[in-house]
Amino acid sequence: MTTTARRASPAKIINSGRPDSGRSSTRRPSRVRASNRGLRPNFLGASASVVWLIIVLIPLYWIVITSFRSQEGFFDDHPLAFPAQPTLDNYVLVLENDFARYLMNSAIVTVVAVALIVVCGFLFAYTISRTTSPRVRKLFNLMLLGLAIPLQATIIPVYLMIVKAGLYDSLLAIILPSVAFGLPITVLILVNFMRDIPGQLYEAIRIDGASEWVTIRSLALPLSRPAITTVAIYNGLNVWNGFLFPLILTQSADNRVLPLALTSYQGLFSINVPAVIAAVVLSSLPIIALYILGRRQLLAGMTAGFGK
Structure with missing residues (x-):
């Protein structure tokens, strides 16, 4: 009985000497939540990036496909449609x-x-x-x-x-x-x-x-x-x-x-x-x-x- 009490007393003293020991279990979830908040996807930023990418790519796409059109077909086809008869005559x-x-x-x-x-x-x-x-x-x-x-x-x-x-x-x-x-x-x-x-x-x-x-x-x-x-x-x-x-x-x-x-x-x-x-x-x-x-x-x- 005395040995067990003596063995248990240092643990109690160590635990009592750690003022944050009882709060450690409550602090860890908050840190995990904070880290999870930083890992949440930013849908608004991603949507804005996609819209900006489309705005930039549409003129580039028009330039490339227009260079393969003929002078007569430039006014006949839709501006964003791929040319029906692509040609390299312009180059x-x-x-x-x-x-x-x-x-x-x-x-x-x-x-x-x-x-x-x-x-x-x-x-x-x-x-x-x-x-x-x-x-x-x-x-x-x-x-x-x-x-x-x-x-x-x-x-x-x-x-x-x-x-x-x-x-x-x-x-x-x-x-x-x-x-x-x-x-x-x-x-x-x-x-x-x-x-x-x-x-x-x-x-x-x-x-x-x-x-x-x-x-x-x-x-x-x-x-x-x-x-x-x-x-x-x-x-x-x-x-x-x-x-x-x-x-x-x-x-x-x-x-x-x-x-x-x-x-x-x-x-x-x-x-x-x-x-x-x-x-x-x-x-x-x-x-x-x-x-x-x-x-x-x-x-x-x-x-x-x-x-x-």
């Missing part, structure tokens, strides 16, 4: 009318402009993020003013400068303004990303005797690769789809890019809508492929450096 017509030249011009303008934007923007951002000079800060603030200036408001001064420089009706007339308007957002993204690089890494590589260019090539450039990919894809989309600069700063068909070339498929009294749609589909394929390949880097780089 053949587009490819036969100097589409390769327009594609090459757009590729040259986009690649050269994006390369200049990335190189100049990276060097500017490295200088701004690594120096505390008031002059550099003022230069950075002055550069950010370019984000507040719309492109349409500067088209007349840009036109006059291009004409006086003797660059009118050339691909360089499109490249230079595109670089100027792409630098502010590029520098902003790269500066915010490069400020997150720890200063101890720069001190360590400087102790090892690395020069400024070695530091840029071996440290800043590899660590800034996500942000560089982001600005490259973002500016590539803008330059590829640019229409105002090619319209104002070029004239001849030899220097015509794809967005401007789409207007050449319009007649004086009639418009071959299926052929124009086929040209739109062909011109959007390269940039869609580029976005699919780099969409993760684009989202990662856009959100990096702004979470402080």
Whole structure:
């Protein structure tokens, strides 16, 4: 009897020393309920997502099926019905009318402009993020003013400068303004990303005797690769789809890019809508492929450096 009482007394003492022991059984169901509430399906959000997906897919579906219609069947069939006699004549017509030249011009303008934007923007951002000079800060603030200036408001001064420089009706007339308007957002993204690089890494590589260019090539450039990919894809989309600069700063068909070339498929009294749609589909394929390949880097780089 005494042994059992002695054995039972420690258990009573332990249980009495746990003020939450009696409440543990009542707390567990509440936690389970809270977790179950978080796992409940959101029917309202899912329904809104489905509706938005339908709204986005219907125009894309119309564009694709319209490119396979004939010019006569464009007005006969229902707009959303699949063509009764699908044809590839629209794509053949587009490819036969100097589409390769327009594609090459757009590729040259986009690649050269994006390369200049990335190189100049990276060097500017490295200088701004690594120096505390008031002059550099003022230069950075002055550069950010370019984000507040719309492109349409500067088209007349840009036109006059291009004409006086003797660059009118050339691909360089499109490249230079595109670089100027792409630098502010590029520098902003790269500066915010490069400020997150720890200063101890720069001190360590400087102790090892690395020069400024070695530091840029071996440290800043590899660590800034996500942000560089982001600005490259973002500016590539803008330059590829640019229409105002090619319209104002070029004239001849030899220097015509794809967005401007789409207007050449319009007649004086009639418009071959299926052929124009086929040209739109062909011109959007390269940039869609580029976005699919780099969409993760684009989202990662856009959100990096702004979470402080």
